[in-house]
Amino acid sequence: MLVIDKNYADFSGLVKSISERNIKEGKKVFHCEVNKFLEEFVVAIRNNTLESFRELCKNYDELIVDGVELLGEKFKTQEEIRSLIDFYTDNQKMVWILLSKHPNEIKEIDPLLMDRVNNFGVILTFEQ
8 A cells, every 4th residue: 555645744643553553453563664774774784684684574464664755866775675565565465655745756766666656556645
């Protein structure tokens, strides 16, 4: 599911509520905030623990990718997130992609990642 919100701050509470509900139902939810993901990804590369990092990221029932549009030209990180999205969708696990603008408005994003974003089944747009 792709969720777009023009007023990003208002809808972070919605995502938090969904995550909390799913956790109460016993699901493990990975909320992947891209800036934090980027930091941990770089540390894993530097420490030669990338495979452990990847396995840890895949050990959840549901994935929330928050802020893909913030990655700019960080193509290796985009590739890693794309691979993670592929893993979740291939295993019929729920994926949420949260954006502050429509994918067509986002520049400097890997076309393969944008392909994943644009081909999700349900797109919700929240505007004021």
